[in-house]
Amino acid sequence: xxxxxxxxxxSWKTGWLNLYHFWQKGGFHNVHNIMMHKFKDFGPIYRxxxxxxxxxxxxxxxxxxxxxxxxxxxxxRFMVPPWVAYRDFRMGPFPLDRTGRKGEAWRHDRLTxxxxxxxxQVIDSFVPLLNEVGEDFVKRVWVQIQKSSxxxxxxxxxxxxxxxxxxxxxxxxxGTRLGLLQDFIDPEAQKFIDAVTLxxxxxxxxxxxxxxxxxxxxxxxxxxxxxxxxxxxxxxxKCIQNIYRDLRLNRRSAKEYTGILSCLLLQDKLPIDDIKxxxxxxxxxxxxxxxxxxxxxxxxxxxxPSIQEQLRAEIFAAKAKAQGDMLKLLKSIPLLKAxxxxxxxxxxxxxxxxxxxxxxxxxxxxxxxxxxxxxxxIYAMGRDPKFFTKPELFNPERWLKTDSKYFxxxxxxxxxxxxxxxxxxxxxxxxxxxxxxxNFKIETKRGVxxxxxxxxxxxxxxxxxxxxxxL
Ligand code: HEM
Ligand code: 2DC
Numbered sequence: 318x319x320x321x322x323x324x325x326x327x328s329w330k331t332g333w334l335n336l337y338h339f340w341q342k343g344g345f346h347n348v349h350n351i352m353m354h355k356f357k358d359f360g361p362i363y364r365x366x367x368x369x370x371x372x373x374x375x376x377x378x379x380x381x382x383x384x385x386x387x388x389x390x391x392x393x394r395f396m397v398p399p400w401v402a403y404r405d406f407r408m409g410p411f412p413l414d415r416t417g418r419k420g421e422a423w424r425h426d427r428l429t430x431x432x433x434x435x436x437x438q439v440i441d442s443f444v445p446l447l448n449e450v451g452e453d454f455v456k457r458v459w460v461q462i463q464k465s466s467x468x469x470x471x472x473x474x475x476x477x478x479x480x481x482x483x484x485x486x487x488x489x490x491x492g493t494r495l496g497l498l499q500d501f502i503d504p505e506a507q508k509f510i511d512a513v514t515l516x517x518x519x520x521x522x523x524x525x526x527x528x529x530x531x532x533x534x535x536x537x538x539x540x541x542x543x544x545x546x547x548x549x550x551x552x553x554x555k556c557i558q559n560i561y562r563d564l565r566l567n568r569r570s571a572k573e574y575t576g577i578l579s580c581l582l583l584q585d586k587l588p589i590d591d592i593k594x595x596x597x598x599x600x601x602x603x604x605x606x607x608x609x610x611x612x613x614x615x616x617x618x619x620x621x622p623s624i625q626e627q628l629r630a631e632i633f634a635a636k637a638k639a640q641g642d643m644l645k646l647l648k649s650i651p652l653l654k655a656x657x658x659x660x661x662x663x664x665x666x667x668x669x670x671x672x673x674x675x676x677x678x679x680x681x682x683x684x685x686x687x688x689x690x691x692x693x694x695i696y697a698m699g700r701d702p703k704f705f706t707k708p709e710l711f712n713p714e715r716w717l718k719t720d721s722k723y724f725x726x727x728x729x730x731x732x733x734x735x736x737x738x739x740x741x742x743x744x745x746x747x748x749x750x751x752x753x754x755x756n757f758k759i760e761t762k763r764g765v766x767x768x769x770x771x772x773x774x775x776x777x778x779x780x781x782x783x784x785x786x787x788l
Contacts (some may be wrong), residue, residue: 319679322686324652327355327364329371336368336525345521348771349668349696356697357784362681368525370395372671372690373680378704380680380725381693385724385731387678391420392734395671395771399520399539402528409635429586430595430737433577440740442574444643444748446488447741451748453498454481455756458785468787472782474615478608480483486738486746488601490596491560492576505552512548515541517773524773553597590753595658599738607665607742609776611749613664614657616781617711618754619761624713628653629754629788636755647747655713657746661728662699663711666774669694670730695727696775753785760784 328335344351351373355363361377375381433439447768457477461470480497483506495506519542523531531539560578577599581592599700618625631652639646669692676687685691702707704725705715715721729736736742753759761783768778 319682319684322684322689325362325364325373325683325685327374329364329366329577332366332368332371335366339367339525345490345524346770346772349769349775352668352694353697353700354772356694356701360681362683369527370525370690372692373685374669374692374694375680376694376701376704377681377700378698380726381698381727381731382690383680384672384674384693387674387676388672388732388734389675390733391424392674392732393419393673394734395436395692397520397524399523399528399542402523402532403543406532407546424733426587426591426595427733427737428445429581429584433580433584434737435740440744443489443741443744444647446492446574446576447485447745447748448643450481450485450488450494450498451745451752453484453753454749457498458753458757462787467609469784471782471784474612474783475608475780476510478611479514479604480506481749482606482608482611482745483510483600485531485607486600486741487556487575489741490577490599491556492574492579493560500759505555508548509552509600510604512545512552513601516542516545516549516601517605519545520773521771532688549601550597554593554601556600557593557596599741602738603741603772605776606738607745609774610657610660610664610666611746612744612781612783614660614746614750615753615759615783616761616767616777617660617663618656619759619783621711622758624711625754625759628750632751632755643748646751647744650747650751652713653731653747653750654743655716655779656750658710658716658726658728659713662705662726663708664769664775665695665699665728667728667730668696668771668775670727670763673735693727696769698725699729756788757785757787760786 338713339351342351355365355374356376361380362373362375364373365371375384375644427622454477458470461472462468480502484497487493496628497506522538523542528539528542557578560576561582562584564579578592578596581587581596582589587595596749618628631650635649638649648687671690671692674687674689678685680691698704702708716726724731729739729742761781765782767781768774770778
């Protein structure tokens, strides 16, 4: 029989002392590295208590499989405390928030949303909308190249990609272009982008220090956090109101696909406040996630010119075969899709996936009781030679072998609670990379190694300078 829970290795008896040590090791920005060390010290399972939060941490894909197979109909992940605190604080105008919903309330919302955001019937309609934004990004790069006397464009693309990502997700949500890939952009949109970054940035210190405490002492982190969320909701509300007005005035054509928001409004299956909360979350969730992943993807491709060439060959062949049909093209680019997976292996957005167990399960031969918070360390898993041969190598081809993928490609989570924006994100990133690779060579400075920082999501620890050169 399996061993008792109390024997799981780790230091879980002194929560506050652990939090102090954690802080000393630069923990708030170093979560991912500390986790890797702990797996080295304790093995593939360890228990931890930081402040008031207790968890069991696992790294083995077999254990991830056991966890997700037992998650049931209403999976719950760790609720980000400052997000919950903000919602409580502003109970008035924006009472609903799906990240904090549970049980049947969450599931009802989520099943309705899935049909409009994730299902195979609808995602084909996203392709033209995301494709035009990808093409416009390429046009913008050409303009920058023409402006420079050197015949290429070298820059830190972070903010350009934020704008690209927001333009993309808004085109799919609202069926409208914001014009963020032009020289003069709406200052409100830039404020929204900055607010999302600030919201993430102020979240990480409040993961372990209770937000209620920071709120009582009026700490700057809490005040900034509230201000960031307020900006996010106010701006999203303006976008939503515009579409709502157009719909009532019948200004939108009935024939073409006009975006997720109008479909949700016309369907009338969710209350309007609920639709608003969900659309706002998608708008905010769609900025830093895909843009950072694309930055990492270009960085890795710049360091592997031969893989870049292989991808280009694949894209040109697929293009010739598809004869202008983007949907068809997207079905014949396996290596490009594998490259996105490979990027998320080395550079996942989320350092862990988490679930509360719904029943007793056995992990690494230990009994884990029901209602335990279990975290799958996907950053650590992606860099462990036990699960990926030569993990330090960027090698998309590893994903093309059918035998080696079992519970390893978890960048978007798993099951009914997986990333809601997954299909939007995948299409957006695939289309972006197709257009970039068929136009430009992507290069970066040799010998500059970029590390990772935890800012709630994992991001580069310094600006990445990329050079785009016409083929
Ligand atoms: C949840 C990753 C892009 C909206 C998640 C989760 C992960 C994730 C790991 C947790 C899943 C789980 O617990 O199983 C990513 C990555 C992205 C990305 C890697 C891009 C590279 C997006 C985009 C949107 C979005 C573009 C918005 C359109 C959401 C939402 C949730 C979520 C709303 C919560 C879903 C729920 O609780 O029902 N994402 N995401 N994400 N993501 Fe994403
Ligand atoms: C952060 O210990 C580290 O996709 C914590 O688009 C555990 C944790 C819980 C939930 C995770 C979060 C981490 C990282 C950011 C995630 C979030 C769930 C959704 C969110 C992964 C790993 C994200 C970025 C969403 C954000 C939507 C939001 C703007 C409403």
